[in-house]
Amino acid sequence: MLPARRDVALLFLTRSVRLFAYGLLSVVLALHLAAAGLSSERIGLLFTLTLAGDAVLSLWITTRADRAGRRAMLRLGAAMMLLAGLIFAGTRSFWLLLAAATAGIISPAGNEVGPFLAIEQAALSQALPDGARTRAFAWYALAGSLATALGALVGGGMAAGLQRLGVAPLAAYQDVALAYAVLGGLLFLLFGRLSPGAESAARDGGRPAFLAPNLGLARSRGVVARLSGLFALDAFAGGFVLQSFVAWWFHRRFGVEEQWLGALLFGANLLAGLSALAAGWLARRFGLVNTMVFTHLPSNVLLLLVPLMPALPLAAGVLLLRFSISQMDVPTRQSYTMAVVDPAERSAAAGVTGIARTVGASLAPLAAGPLYASAALSGVPFLVSGGLKIAYDLLLWRAFRARRPPEERGG
Numbered sequence: 001m002l003p004a005r006r007d008v009a010l011l012f013l014t015r016s017v018r019l020f021a022y023g024l025l026s027v028v029l030a031l032h033l034a035a036a037g038l039s040s041e042r043i044g045l046l047f048t049l050t051l052a053g054d055a056v057l058s059l060w061i062t063t064r065a066d067r068a069g070r071r072a073m074l075r076l077g078a079a080m081m082l083l084a085g086l087i088f089a090g091t092r093s094f095w096l097l098l099a100a101a102t103a104g105i106i107s108p109a110g111n112e113v114g115p116f117l118a119i120e121q122a123a124l125s126q127a128l129p130d131g132a133r134t135r136a137f138a139w140y141a142l143a144g145s146l147a148t149a150l151g152a153l154v155g156g157g158m159a160a161g162l163q164r165l166g167v168a169p170l171a172a173y174q175d176v177a178l179a180y181a182v183l184g185g186l187l188f189l190l191f192g193r194l195s196p197g198a199e200s201a202a203r204d205g206g207r208p209a210f211l212a213p214n215l216g217l218a219r220s221r222g223v224v225a226r227l228s229g230l231f232a233l234d235a236f237a238g239g240f241v242l243q244s245f246v247a248w249w250f251h252r253r254f255g256v257e258e259q260w261l262g263a264l265l266f267g268a269n270l271l272a273g274l275s276a277l278a279a280g281w282l283a284r285r286f287g288l289v290n291t292m293v294f295t296h297l298p299s300n301v302l303l304l305l306v307p308l309m310p311a312l313p314l315a316a317g318v319l320l321l322r323f324s325i326s327q328m329d330v331p332t333r334q335s336y337t338m339a340v341v342d343p344a345e346r347s348a349a350a351g352v353t354g355i356a357r358t359v360g361a362s363l364a365p366l367a368a369g370p371l372y373a374s375a376a377l378s379g380v381p382f383l384v385s386g387g388l389k390i391a392y393d394l395l396l397w398r399a400f401r402a403r404r405p406p407e408e409r410g411g
Helices: 002-035 040-068 070-090 094-103 116-127 130-164 169-191 221-241 243-254 258-286 288-308 312-326 329-340 343-363 365-373 380-400
Strands: none
Touching: 002 040, 002 070, 002 116, 002 130, 002 169, 002 243, 002 258, 040 070, 040 094, 040 116, 040 343, 040 365, 070 094, 070 116, 070 169, 116 130, 116 329, 116 343, 130 169, 130 258, 130 329, 221 243, 221 329, 221 343, 221 365, 221 380, 243 258, 243 312, 243 365, 258 288, 258 312, 258 329, 288 312, 288 329, 288 380, 329 343, 343 365, 365 380
């Protein structure tokens, strides 16, 4: 039991380090690319290919992890973070940046990308009883949100502080990218500390799941396919309001400087984390699907209102209010996915649904970049995102309201 508890604590730590790194870079990422001379179209293209590359890499890793080894695959993902950070820190070439973003792991949204979440969820679900899963996932989400918030605060403050010392903006942003690379190296070391108990019981060294036509899924294939389609729609909508884009929008619309962008995103992610913590209590009372849907709907209405606010305090206030309820669906969504699939297929199921989200998100920035660059159209991405997310909520409730996880059945 002791190794399982140690692995749970270590996975919470790796989640925190990783999300701190994502938040650190996301607050300056669009500013970094603009300072490097990239047009809004190229920034949108780079974000799209970043997420697409993450999807391909994650599909390869997560569908192999249960058989080839979760620890080895997690360390491979950390090495990809390290590589991407080093290249971003060392060049302004669009083609090199594009290659690093596509082949490495970078998070324009400040949220989870890459193979880590799927594998960690499977390992956590293996170490926890069904009744404790949603609550643990809520704390796991809180740890990530707090880390993202702190990372955004540090990233914005670091970039602004370096510029006050006379460092050119691009060089300051590259120093933030170097810090991101260092954190990728730290993750590589931490993942090596996981015990053999974190590995899947299905590990047998046989044919990797990514070579199989069903991607390692058998009994869970149908439900995973339906969830993946819905999650892709939600993520596509979210791709219009990536954290890097939101920071860029506040910078262009209201002239908000980097340190204040970091503070705003710190507050947003802090509130998001606290909202995720409430998800466990709500799920016990109302069920996972109801909690996912009926907390997400009002947050999306608030998202529609952000670009309609005429002044910075109002826009920031609505954004913060939105984040205060926006993440209750995250631990419930993750817990529900783990609950309704076969235990031996959890890494593959989490990987496939995660890839669907990444692919969905990767398609939006290409359209969103030029919209944000236009003063007349910069509010449109918020409206598109909010409307599509509301459609996702309604479709999800219709499709899955009658399918309950084990802890909600009988007795």
